[in-house]
Amino acid sequence: MSDSALLRQCHTVFPGHRARAPAELFAAMAAWCEANGVEHDVYGSGALLQAFEARIAQLLGKEAAVFCISGTMAQVTALRLACEDRARALAALHPTSHIFVHERSNYQLLGHFKALQAGERHRPWTVADLAAIPDRLGAVGLELPLREIGGQLSSWDELEAIKAHCRARGVHLHMDGARLWEAAAGYGRSLHEVAAGFDSVYVSLYKGIGGLGGAMLAGSGDFVARAAEWFRRQGGNVIHRSPYVVAAAMEFEARLAAMPDYLDRTRFLYGELAAHPIIRVNPAAPQVNMLHLHVPVPPERALAIRRELAERHGIWMFNRVAGGVLPGTSYFELYVGDNLLHAQDEHVRTALALFADALGSV
Template sequence: MGSNRHMPLLTPAERRALRRQCPHIVTGFTTLTPAEEFAAMAAWCEAQQAEHDMYGEGALVEGFEARVAGLLGKPAAVFMPSGVMAQLAAVRIWTEQARLPRFGLHATSHLAQHEEQAFEALLQCHGVVLGHALRPLLAGDLAACRQPLACLLVELPIREAGGQLPSWDELTELSAAARERGIALHMDGARLWESVAFYGRPHAEVAALFDSVYVSVYKGIGGVAGAVLAGSEDFVAQARLWRRRFGGTLHHLSPMVVSAAMRFDERLALMPALYARTVAFAEMLNAVPGLRVNPGLPHTNMFHLYVDAPMDALMAARDALGAETGHWLLDHIRAAEVPGWSLSELYLGDRLLSLDDAVLAPLYARLLSDARQVPR
């Protein structure tokens, strides 16, 4: 790989090609090609003697639903093709039960930022924003909202705030406050798998604070797609009805379930090591002047890295350094709220476990130095 510190900004396609060529990628998990993924799925199916489900019915899907329900300590669970569908179903169920089309959500909730206002367009529900965008929801935020709410969605962790989590005491206080007001508490647990290492408690103990729980099977777990929605028997029975109404009861859900089930236990077992490695990695980055990690001590294997350099300059320096050294240090880069600074989300998987901070520290220091030298 050749050196070109001031190479021009690449197109998205060129940047993806460059990233694929780098043998040392800091972020994320090692991924399989489609051919490798499908071959692994076929081998797992043969070993397990797995058979297709029919519209969600069958040992494969039902067994995985029971596995997740048991892990979360809930009576039942249902597999959904997407987290969007799972959470819309939860909102619909709780608002129907309360006969109140109003629910609470965080300012950075996925429902508010990434779903084209689906809860309004499809469910005719009113979402009330609670709390502050830069921190998790707290009991005081609920107390400040005097509007009646059917349910409250709580994201663990808050992705848009660097993967922050409330403390255990804060979370239990919020749960108690919701129950005191008769408000159903729903967990947006897309990254619950990554959160339990921070709390040092079993999944079921965290989930017990909530009336319903959504978990992803591609975030963290690595399945091709899909989610699981868990709660009481009655809640899940209604969720199955809404899955069909939303068009999610597909002829075969088995491909999504297999891709998650075949690596489920392995990925869950890896989470404590990923969290410990992330904390050490963040400490190294915080020691580089001009870099700042948020939160300073990560709560999960995810955090935001703030860099004292403009976005375009940082992207150019990242690309040039990757081409020269074969190390891909950052993925998505955007302008930070502070003028002249940039922000990148670092989600850390098994790739980081094989990389040494003694090698990475000078590379990040050089990345910042190079970005500051890029002509503006």
């Protein structure tokens, strides 16, 4: 049986939101379109699209926002324009930035800008990390939260200091806000407060929201208009954005409202994990509704345990797994969404106990 078929049979699923089959998702989208009188946009012009862009801009306290087919395109375009505006080609990024880890050197091979790694890989930035850079920067790209280290955030005071540092030096501060919705809940602040002081903000329409794909880039009206033109030049001018916008918009307000609940559920899970020291957790305490769980078995064994628990007990512990730094170890990301939010407490406890027992068996 395939992994996807096995997952569908499980009654206790730890990661994310419930995955809907295409037919179910498209039927829900069709019903929402019917109820809201949705018509297709044409090359970015349409009532639904413009209203949703305006909603994102308003939430973030920016003049404008524009849809982009991918965050990869949105981010490197924003940083390139920022560096060009200041005639400074250098952008500072955290060593675990999505641009370094997942985007196949696009910024370098396509000549967008020059990138400098700043700070330490296993902790969030402090303002001292930026103050230690002697170069004249054109832009700083800050990810909130840092996914690759378990969803960690710079402290609020450090974040405010970073904003002030960039403002005083005329450096464009860009946010990789793929998980900004989660970060705002973690800070206990409004989206507007978190985004204040950033010159541009990218947000995802699918990661926490559960849409089909797509992104938004927000900032000043002039900056967003120029970015939109470059999206077209780079092949991002799809004729209909409406499927992506519908899939995001129909879940958007409910998912935003649920972010504090997801964080509370993550804290519950963290507390339950204390009974199973064989599973190591990063960060030391939840900062958003995401954790990295480190286990003392190689990825192949972790996957075998996942299948065994799914087949015998109807439990799905994780999706992807990666090798750990130490030999014979692995780790996986756990994003807490609707699945764990609605799981019964006793089912969660039972699943953790079965998982821990399997990890400890020879």
